[in-house]
Amino acid sequence: MSSDGRPRPILLMVRKLDIGGCERDLTKIATGLDRSRFEPHVGCFQAQGLRAGELQAAAIPIVELPVRSIVSTGGLRGAWEMIRYIHRNRIELVHAFDVPTDMFGVPVARAAGTRVVISSQLSYRHLYSEKERHLLRITDRMVDKILVNCRAVRKHLIEDERVDPERIYLSYNGVDTAIFHPRATERPVEVKGAALVIGTVANLRVEKGLDLLIEAFAKLGDLRRGMKLAIVGHGPLEAELKAQARELGIEDACIFEPGRPDVADWMRSIDIFVSPSRSESFSNSLLEAMASGCMVVGSAVGGTPELITEGRTGLLFRVGDVADLTRALGTAIRDETTRERMARAAASFASENLGVEKAVERAHELYGTLLA
Numbered sequence: 421m422s423s424d425g426r427p428r429p430i431l432l433m434v435r436k437l438d439i440g441g442c443e444r445d446l447t448k449i450a451t452g453l454d455r456s457r458f459e460p461h462v463g464c465f466q467a468q469g470l471r472a473g474e475l476q477a478a479a480i481p482i483v484e485l486p487v488r489s490i491v492s493t494g495g496l497r498g499a500w501e502m503i504r505y506i507h508r509n510r511i512e513l514v515h516a517f518d519v520p521t522d523m524f525g526v527p528v529a530r531a532a533g534t535r536v537v538i539s540s541q542l543s544y545r546h547l548y549s550e551k552e553r554h555l556l557r558i559t560d561r562m563v564d565k566i567l568v569n570c571r572a573v574r575k576h577l578i579e580d581e582r583v584d585p586e587r588i589y590l591s592y593n594g595v596d597t598a599i600f601h602p603r604a605t606e607r608p609v610e611v612k613g614a615a616l617v618i619g620t621v622a623n624l625r626v627e628k629g630l631d632l633l634i635e636a637f638a639k640l641g642d643l644r645r646g647m648k649l650a651i652v653g654h655g656p657l658e659a660e661l662k663a664q665a666r667e668l669g670i671e672d673a674c675i676f677e678p679g680r681p682d683v684a685d686w687m688r689s690i691d692i693f694v695s696p697s698r699s700e701s702f703s704n705s706l707l708e709a710m711a712s713g714c715m716v717v718g719s720a721v722g723g724t725p726e727l728i729t730e731g732r733t734g735l736l737f738r739v740g741d742v743a744d745l746t747r748a749l750g751t752a753i754r755d756e757t758t759r760e761r762m763a764r765a766a767a768s769f770a771s772e773n774l775g776v777e778k779a780v781e782r783a784h785e786l787y788g789t790l791l792a
Contacts, residue, residue: 427459428791430513431506431529433521434462437482438469439681441704442518442542445593445779447471451478452780458787461509463502463525470681481509490524499528506532513787515567516540519548519556526559536790538589540567543701544576544722547627557581564790565589570702570723589786592726593704594779595711597771599684602713602763607689610675615646616753619690621683621705622697624655629696629719629740631657631664636696636746638668643753647673652686654679687712692752692759697721698740707774710734710766715759717748733766 434446450460451474460480467484475482483505487498506514506529513536514529516522522539529537539560545553560566560583567589568574574590577583611617618637622628630651637649651661651674658676665674677686683705687693693709695718702723709716710727716734718724728734735752737744752759 427455427457428513428787429459429461429509429511430515430787431461431463431483431509431511432515432517433525434464434517435520436466436469437462437464437471437475438466439679441593442540443469443471444704445542446517447474448594448596448776449780449783450475450480452776452783454784457784461505461511463505463521465498465520487524490520495524498524499531502528503532506534512536512791513538515787518542519552522559523552523555526562530562536787537563538565538567538786538790539563540569541573541577542567542569544573544699545581547699560587563587565786567591567786568701569593570726572722572726573701591779591782591786592774593702593707594776595704595707595770595774596776597711600687600708600711601771602767603688605685605688608677608686610677611648611650611689613646614648616644616692617648617650617690618692618694618749618753619648619650619652619686620694620696621652621686621709622655622695623679624651624653624657624661626657627697627699628655629698630661632740632742632745633694633696634661634664634668634670634674635742636749637673638665638670639742639746640750640753641670641673643750647753648675649673650675650677650686650690652677652679652683683708684712687714690714692717692749694745694749695719695724696745697724700724703727707770711770711774713763713767715752715763716766717745717752719745727769728766729769732762733769734762 462482465487485498486494515538516525517540665671693714693716695706700722719739720736721739735748737748
């Protein structure tokens, strides 16, 4: 709250307002903030999509900036419109939630004279081009804080990017336990009647390691009759993954479900959720699976070991090692008692430590401290 007793106007930024982890995180924070303390606004390059509807329903103003490329006429026009918006609405804090808005929004917010500017680094920078990494290093020196979502990314920024530790703020993602929670549910028709469902929810990209999951499932097909593998998501590798399933002779046991915003019932239909990523910072899908009561298996990459305590809240396997994934999956399939115990522990850990309320509390702390 400002000195005159009014809530402080802040601008939260993300590239688009559709399905995606950053979009979901921004929406959770924007709708969860205490309106007596903060007046949230949202800035983006594309205002259509699922999250736009949620923000509009919460009466949060959205400004769409005409940016298709940062270095373009549209980028210059978008910068001018953002500066005018900041001045017109007396924005005191700008928080960029993803890499495109880090590179665009941070320097523009500084040019506008914004009191507090925050960037976010929610993934490893080796996923980006050298030009993008160079621009991000420039913004690192322009912000008051860089928000990260796990200790692994914090370590990456300190050791690989030479960022001052004092400039980094750790805030784990939060899960909406009103949506993701254990509950008996009828399985979707695609997996109805399956003896056991192994599954994942992910973008179908190379770094997600879904080829490893398909190969491991094929090796374990005889372990329990009637098992199904459900892969929920869309992406550039869809045709390649389907071809792999055909070549391994498990096409009939594999379900490919298109990506969708409402995955809670699919989560509750999965007995063993697998996050086989080759590269990951902090997986929202893994967290949602834990909150939904799935037994979880994950590669020991990035922030996943911060979610999964080996043998207590799930099982870990070596990154990219299909034999080790097969071992962990085999353990989960064979031992129903252990599987159910770990699923209960995972759900308790998620709800007690990583609910969306905790993430909103951390945003209150960060914003309030910097504005003070």
